[in-house]
Amino acid sequence: MEKMIPSRLTTLGHPQRLALFRLLMRRYPDRLPAGEIAEVLDLKASTLSAYLASLMQAGLVTQHRVGTSLLYMINMAAVRQTFDYLFLDCCRGRPEICAPVSISSDTGQAAMTGQISNGKKYNVLFICTGNSARSIFAECLLRDLASDRFNVYSAGTRPQSDLNPFALEVLGSKGHDTAHLRAKNTTEFTGEDAPQMDFVFTVCNQAANEECPAWDGQPISGHWGMPDPVKAEGTDAEKSLAFQQAYGALKRRIEAFAALPIETLDRIALQRAVDEIASQPQDTFQ
Missing domain, CATH: 3.40.50.2300 (Response regulator)
Incomplete structure (x- = not known):
């Protein structure tokens, strides 16, 4: 899992791939067709296909076939693994230095x-x-x-x-x-x-x-x-x-x-x- 972290962070470093990731996170646990994703994010089909491929290669998104349709969904297990790694390794499990500063x-x-x-x-x-x-x-x-x-x-x-x-x-x-x-x-x-x-x-x-x-x-x-x-x-x-x-x-x-x-x-x-x-x-x- 640790070997995947740099790839995931690099993938999410692209603004439009990050926007795609955030959309699928907001819609979790829904599975979304590519057409709906493209419409929401105003992306060309070829561009969206490349972004989805990158997110799937990084293990952050999964693809499911239902009949003739391909549906996409966040891989929540991988997302949690990534957050856990950042918290436990980078923050050494110290919430006082990693907790969001905006919370009351x-x-x-x-x-x-x-x-x-x-x-x-x-x-x-x-x-x-x-x-x-x-x-x-x-x-x-x-x-x-x-x-x-x-x-x-x-x-x-x-x-x-x-x-x-x-x-x-x-x-x-x-x-x-x-x-x-x-x-x-x-x-x-x-x-x-x-x-x-x-x-x-x-x-x-x-x-x-x-x-x-x-x-x-x-x-x-x-x-x-x-x-x-x-x-x-x-x-x-x-x-x-x-x-x-x-x-x-x-x-x-x-x-x-x-x-x-x-x-x-x-x-x-x-x-x-x-x-x-x-x-x-x-x-x-x-």
């Missing part, structure tokens, strides 16, 4: 010891593009399920002016209070007075593709992407069904997340648990 004292101490803080309500933010349906579903679900343990928020990278009426109909039929809901921009949660997040989840692929803000305090992050019910076509009944399915998929994930013994897990175990929830097939949740 309370959360920073928790990050250095590898333990999520105990005895507190956790702040959770769900992000999608429009903040009109999926992130609103997630906000309502977690708040109504475990408001004693979590302060729950949602926001959009490009929020709609109004919440989707089909989403409101589903929430109302499930007994959620929708009077307080509104579409919000992620900028509301990045100022000095904003609550410091413990968990940040993206629930749509487009939001995860974007360069989202760097959240203070190193929150646990996850990508729970799913199809956008707003794009459903057909009759009103068919559109309503798409929203019901999105709600059901998120409900199972929220229930799994709320059931995690957060206080007893260190950061690595908790991040792994969040990733495992994301990796479950979506039809499992419907």
Whole structure:
């Protein structure tokens, strides 16, 4: 493994290969087709192919064939090996010299010891593009399920002016209070007075593709992407069904997340648990 480190660092030293690596990290554990990657990063197919080949040669990205399609995914084991090597060898395992300088004292101490803080309500933010349906579903679900343990928020990278009426109909039929809901921009949660997040989840692929803000305090992050019910076509009944399915998929994930013994897990175990929830097939949740 040690022999691979220089190659990996050299590969990531190229700005566009680094951008590709960061995109796949944000979308983990998704497997992305080359066409989607090229569109997000605005790269020619030949250029993207060369970058992917370099990342695969360095062991940082894996290729999977599904039918006639080739899909690409971060090799998280290799990424963790690389970070572990840098921390243990270069920093000699000394968190006081390798911990990020931007983290606050309370959360920073928790990050250095590898333990999520105990005895507190956790702040959770769900992000999608429009903040009109999926992130609103997630906000309502977690708040109504475990408001004693979590302060729950949602926001959009490009929020709609109004919440989707089909989403409101589903929430109302499930007994959620929708009077307080509104579409919000992620900028509301990045100022000095904003609550410091413990968990940040993206629930749509487009939001995860974007360069989202760097959240203070190193929150646990996850990508729970799913199809956008707003794009459903057909009759009103068919559109309503798409929203019901999105709600059901998120409900199972929220229930799994709320059931995690957060206080007893260190950061690595908790991040792994969040990733495992994301990796479950979506039809499992419907």
